[in-house]
Amino acid sequence: MLAQRLEMPQLDIPVQAQPRKQMKTDARPSRALRFRCLAMVLFLIALGVFVTARSAMIISEGYSLVEMKSQAIKMEKENEVLRLEVARLKSPQRIQAIATSQLGMVVPTNVYCAANAQAKDSQPLVAQEKEVGLVNGVVNLLKAAKAEASHKN
Incomplete structure (x- = not known):
């Protein structure tokens, strides 16, 4: 069932159009x-x-x-190399070899020691030792100096 459409009469009343407020739309943004x-x-x-x-x-x-x-x-590596070079140059064996071969020095046969102040003789003692014993004494002194040098480094 379809509803019927009722027709309403149209009134001719003039409708006044209200003026629209125009918004100010400026395309450029403000400064x-x-x-x-x-x-x-x-x-x-x-x-x-x-x-x-x-x-x-x-x-x-x-x-x-x-x-x-x-x-x-x-530089640390170079410093270590120089320390080894100094130790080699200070070695007692090298010094003894240079002294005997190049400078013509000899190991002394007589060793003079100062006497203790409490000793009866105030004269210095002259010790006559065999050359072998003297060489052993010098070698022992050189070994002691070498050990002392190694402890300093």
């Missing part, structure tokens, strides 16, 4: 807004430059630090 946007863009650019420059400085300092560490290791 203050443009200045803010420009300031924000400049700030972001400056921030990017700052971060980039800071990163470059950090990387540069890192490279110089690595280079300094490698130089320090190299």
